Amino acid sequence: MLPIYYSDVFLKHDTGAFHPERPARLQSIVKTLRSAPFADQLEWRDPPAAALGEIERVHSPQHIQSVMELAAAGGGRIEADTFVSCGSFEAARLAVGAWIAGSEQVLQTSQPAFVLCRPPGHHAEPEQAMGFCLFSNAAIAALWALEQPGIERVAIFDWDVHHGNGTQAVVERYPQLAYASIHQFPLYPGTGSASETGRYGNICNVPLPAGSDWSVYNSALHNTILPFLQKFQPDLLLISAGFDCAKGDPLAGMLLEPEDFGRMAQLCLKEVTRKTLFGLEGGYDLNNLAQGWLSLARVCLGGEP
Secondary structure, three states: OEEEEOOHHHHHOOOOOOOOOOHHHHHHHHHHHHOOOOHHHEEEEOOOOOOHHHHOOOOOHHHHHHHHHHHHOOEEEEEOOEEEEOOHHHHHHHHHHHHHHHHHHHHHHOOOEEEOOOOOOOOOEOOEOEOOEOOOHHHHHHHHHHOOOOOOOEEEEEOOOOOOHHHHHHHOOOOOEEEEEEEEOOOOOOOOOOOOOOOOOOEEEEEEOOOOOHHHHHHHHHHHHHHHHHHHOOOEEEEEEOOOOEOOOOOOOOOEOHHHHHHHHHHHHHHOOOOEEEEEOOOOOHHHHHHHHHHHHHHHOOOOO
């Protein structure tokens, strides 16, 4: 069975008309997975809401309070493209809770699991929501995991087309964490050059030009990303799974096909660890999202991409 942490509460995060990070993203993924040939092997689980103290592993009480108060007041714009609605704080707490619950499940079973949530998290910095992201979901889950018995190292691999500046800002403070990112450059948010390696050497950025396809990604994975992760030997691997590096995404210019995400997952599971959690970040073409997650699920269940 493949556990999937999901709730309809995530649909209550209303970003407004025409915003690319919209509820239909999740609806497309869920509909496709529920109708998959292997749907009987998927175990849908309701995630718990994170306690405020859990979110404070990364974010200041002031930042958390500002998001909560804006939601309670009916919502509004935090920055140019980052919105809060009346349902956003509840959804964001649940997203953090889902990443933590998914991490706990993976550690208990040593098998992969999924988190299908929104809002995404990898751009959220300790004091600032940005880039569609309110709380730093993956980084919070990584710090939670380090507090568990026998867990000494946690790695995050971010294959979203945008660099996860927020995740990196957290990881570079802790030598027990590692962050690897493969992303289009130049592109929002402008961070993620190869020279950014962190004070502990625990950051690995692979910026790629627009127009990169699977052959380019595959080379970067084998030459740089996988050796970095293998050397770190994580007790848990968290994947910030963005699907905006797929061909035709409206916010970027990469050329991956949906099955390429399954190929990346397969490499991580075989070459790094099966103790891997896949959590949704970006991706704004509905078909690419649905087919990409379908490919991931096939691989996690032992099939081919």
